Amino acid sequence: MHQVVECVPNFSEGRDQKVIDAIATAIRDTVGCTLLDVDPGASTNRTVYTFVGDPEAVVKGALNGAKAAHRLIDMAVHKGEHPRLGAMDVCPFIPVRDITVAECVSCAKQLGHLLASELDVPVYLYGAASSRDYRKTVAQIRAGEYEALATRIKTAEWEPDFGPSNFVPQWGATMVGVRQFLIAYNVNLIATKEQAHRIALNIRERGRGKSEPGRLPAVQGMGWWLEEANMAQVSLNLTDHDVTPIHLAYEEVCKDAAALSLPVVGSEIVGLVPLRALLQVAEFYIKRDGLLVLEEGQKVRLAISKLGLSSLKPFVPKERVIEYRLGSTSSGSLVRLPTESFVRAVGARTPAPGGGSVAALLAALGAALGTMVGQMTYGKRQFEPLDATIRQLLPIVHDAMNNLLPLVDADAATFKQYMDALKLPKRTAEEEAVRDQALQEGLLKATQVPYSVVKEVNYLWPTLVQLARVCNMGTASDLQVGARCLETSVWGAYYNVAINLQGLRDTARKEELETEMKEAVRVAQEGLQMVLSALAQRKNE
Structure with missing residues (x-):
């Protein structure tokens, strides 16, 4: 059984289809990489790419995507709802099969070195790849965003791990790291951006600060306005769905929305999702509502329905569930034989x-x-x-x-x-x-x-x-x-x-x-x- 690493780079372009396609093509054409998903957002002006492969292939795929972005994205003119630091904003490596976190850290460091040597851009390591506690998270590194980078990068405290210690206006900086599977999850509200953000502050782990923490651990969040859908979203990153599963985040948003008399009109998952995360959702509603649902496919359908995951665009399990996209991992399996x-x-x-x-x-x-x-x-x-x-x-x-x-x-x-x-x-x-x-x-x-x-x-x-x-x-x-x-x-x-x-x-x-x-x-x-x-x-x- 070969090693599988997932790579989920976020590029700061979600409106120009030619740029989005060029980056996708660069990744897709990399030998050994399988591009699983491309998820652009016009309001966020950001596209999330998800691809898998062996360690060597995913590093090359990420580098090739970055090279395309380097030619086509100019951060000096970039605007969007999502916080951002650079053209290739974040690039996490995630262990999927037969690979350790340490090996993924090696991938992150290889990519950091290649980005610096071939594109001459600043790179910060985060997550398991970082050795400095004060710059371990994306939020810590991205504080002040692109606009503050010109000043921060010149300080000894914020010297990049790779690349030049000077501001590169066209690129900004890239954060490369290692993490466990993160679920990017947005709950849709007919509300204002400010109301959505108020709910996010109530829910996210760090809340409004040390004196007023939020309710849900392993959750990052903010509120924003989704222009193309004419509504607001509570945008959440669930960093550990075993600690805070999707349904809990959804129900907590619904509770706060009800207190403000705001309608919740479905939700969306950005990128791919582990099958087990959807089954957690199904089991919660089966138990809560006294349902009898046995088959996996029916449980997935129940989760989609309860969360309203098809409210913005159809949620197609075979395209969005990572295990279904990877196909059977049981090569040579006896139980799969005729x-x-x-x-x-x-x-x-x-x-x-x-x-x-x-x-x-x-x-x-x-x-x-x-x-x-x-x-x-x-x-x-x-x-x-x-x-x-x-x-x-x-x-x-x-x-x-x-x-x-x-x-x-x-x-x-x-x-x-x-x-x-x-x-x-x-x-x-x-x-x-x-x-x-x-x-x-x-x-x-x-x-x-x-x-x-x-x-x-x-x-x-x-x-x-x-x-x-x-x-x-x-x-x-x-x-x-x-x-x-x-x-x-x-x-x-x-x-x-x-x-x-x-x-x-x-x-x-x-x-x-x-x-x-x-x-x-x-x-x-x-x-x-x-x-x-x-x-x-x-x-x-």
Whole structure:
């Protein structure tokens, strides 16, 4: 799996389409870069570009975009609603896949050096790339904006990290840094710019200053006027959507807007958004409103609707959700194989995929059949009195299905780690010790996946018993097959753990796992019989 870095440079041009396109072309034509999104704003006079690639490619892509901007943008005449410091205003690198923050810091420093050496422009490092606390954030560095730069840049405190310590009027300065995924999120108001800004001051983390902080951590914000839409926006940067998720920011804006008797008319996400951030939104409204929404696509649609993300222009998930734009990250994934290909892969003269992957798949299929039974009972008029019960049961089996599917690949991956350990050299005593340690770790890891299968399956039995007592009896055979699959998957997991324990020298852990797995089989056998008995009883009634 190759490394993926995301780069999101913001250029100070959002009105001249020729300039916007020229920068996009420069990035798009860089070998190894995939341009995912171009989001211009006329009022802000700023365009956000989002592209991905390996570390070397994204540095080149950012440099090529900067070269185009250097030819075409003149900051001396630039005006816009958004704060800005330079033609390429900010350029963050964001770790996406198989890459560390430290490696992204290296990308930022490479770009800073290249911008200075090839374009002779000042560059400041920020975020994880900065080593100076007083100039760690964009807000600190951009204080006073472009207009104050001519004076600030000449002071020792604000000497650039790269490039000349003199004012370059046509360019200004660029901030290059490293951050986690930032969500640029704007809430639309029929209000004045001043009213929107008042709400932003209430909400953003730093509020109105140290004596009057705002309510939401990990949030930056301001209010501005969006001329092209004839309305105001509370413009927010959510720097950590696990700390302050999108829905919380939206609801807080709505609360303050209601207090001022101002209508909220939707919102927008600028650039791309992680799938998990939209699912957080969906889960909030599902819980708050007592909804039953299971499928990922439906949850995304719910989030779009609740936030009004299509109020200014259509929010198309396949274009705006980063995971959908990147496509599958599961190259070589077993669960993504066609059924025939998977079966033939199991039947091939190779040790993996083997019994562990098959056990995990059986468990996922068993949970899927339970999900199907719930779906075939819920929402039908003749079973309407059962809707409240099914609403409680269905998410449990559906979540188990989703949790079990990745274990099909995980089992094969842990087996590969063990096989790789077997191939380690053993020519010296030191090499043999390293190899032996790797083998012991590999054996222990190989028990973890089937152990996870067992835990997930055995958690389901009470739910399946309840489902058996109320489900549409036209699906009884499906639930019987599902229950049998689940019990068999526990036996499969038991056998896989047992064979790996044979070589494990950690006696205490070995005995503990043996005891737990024997108990797991007993629980599965008992659970199966309870499901079958409940169905049989209903058939005889």
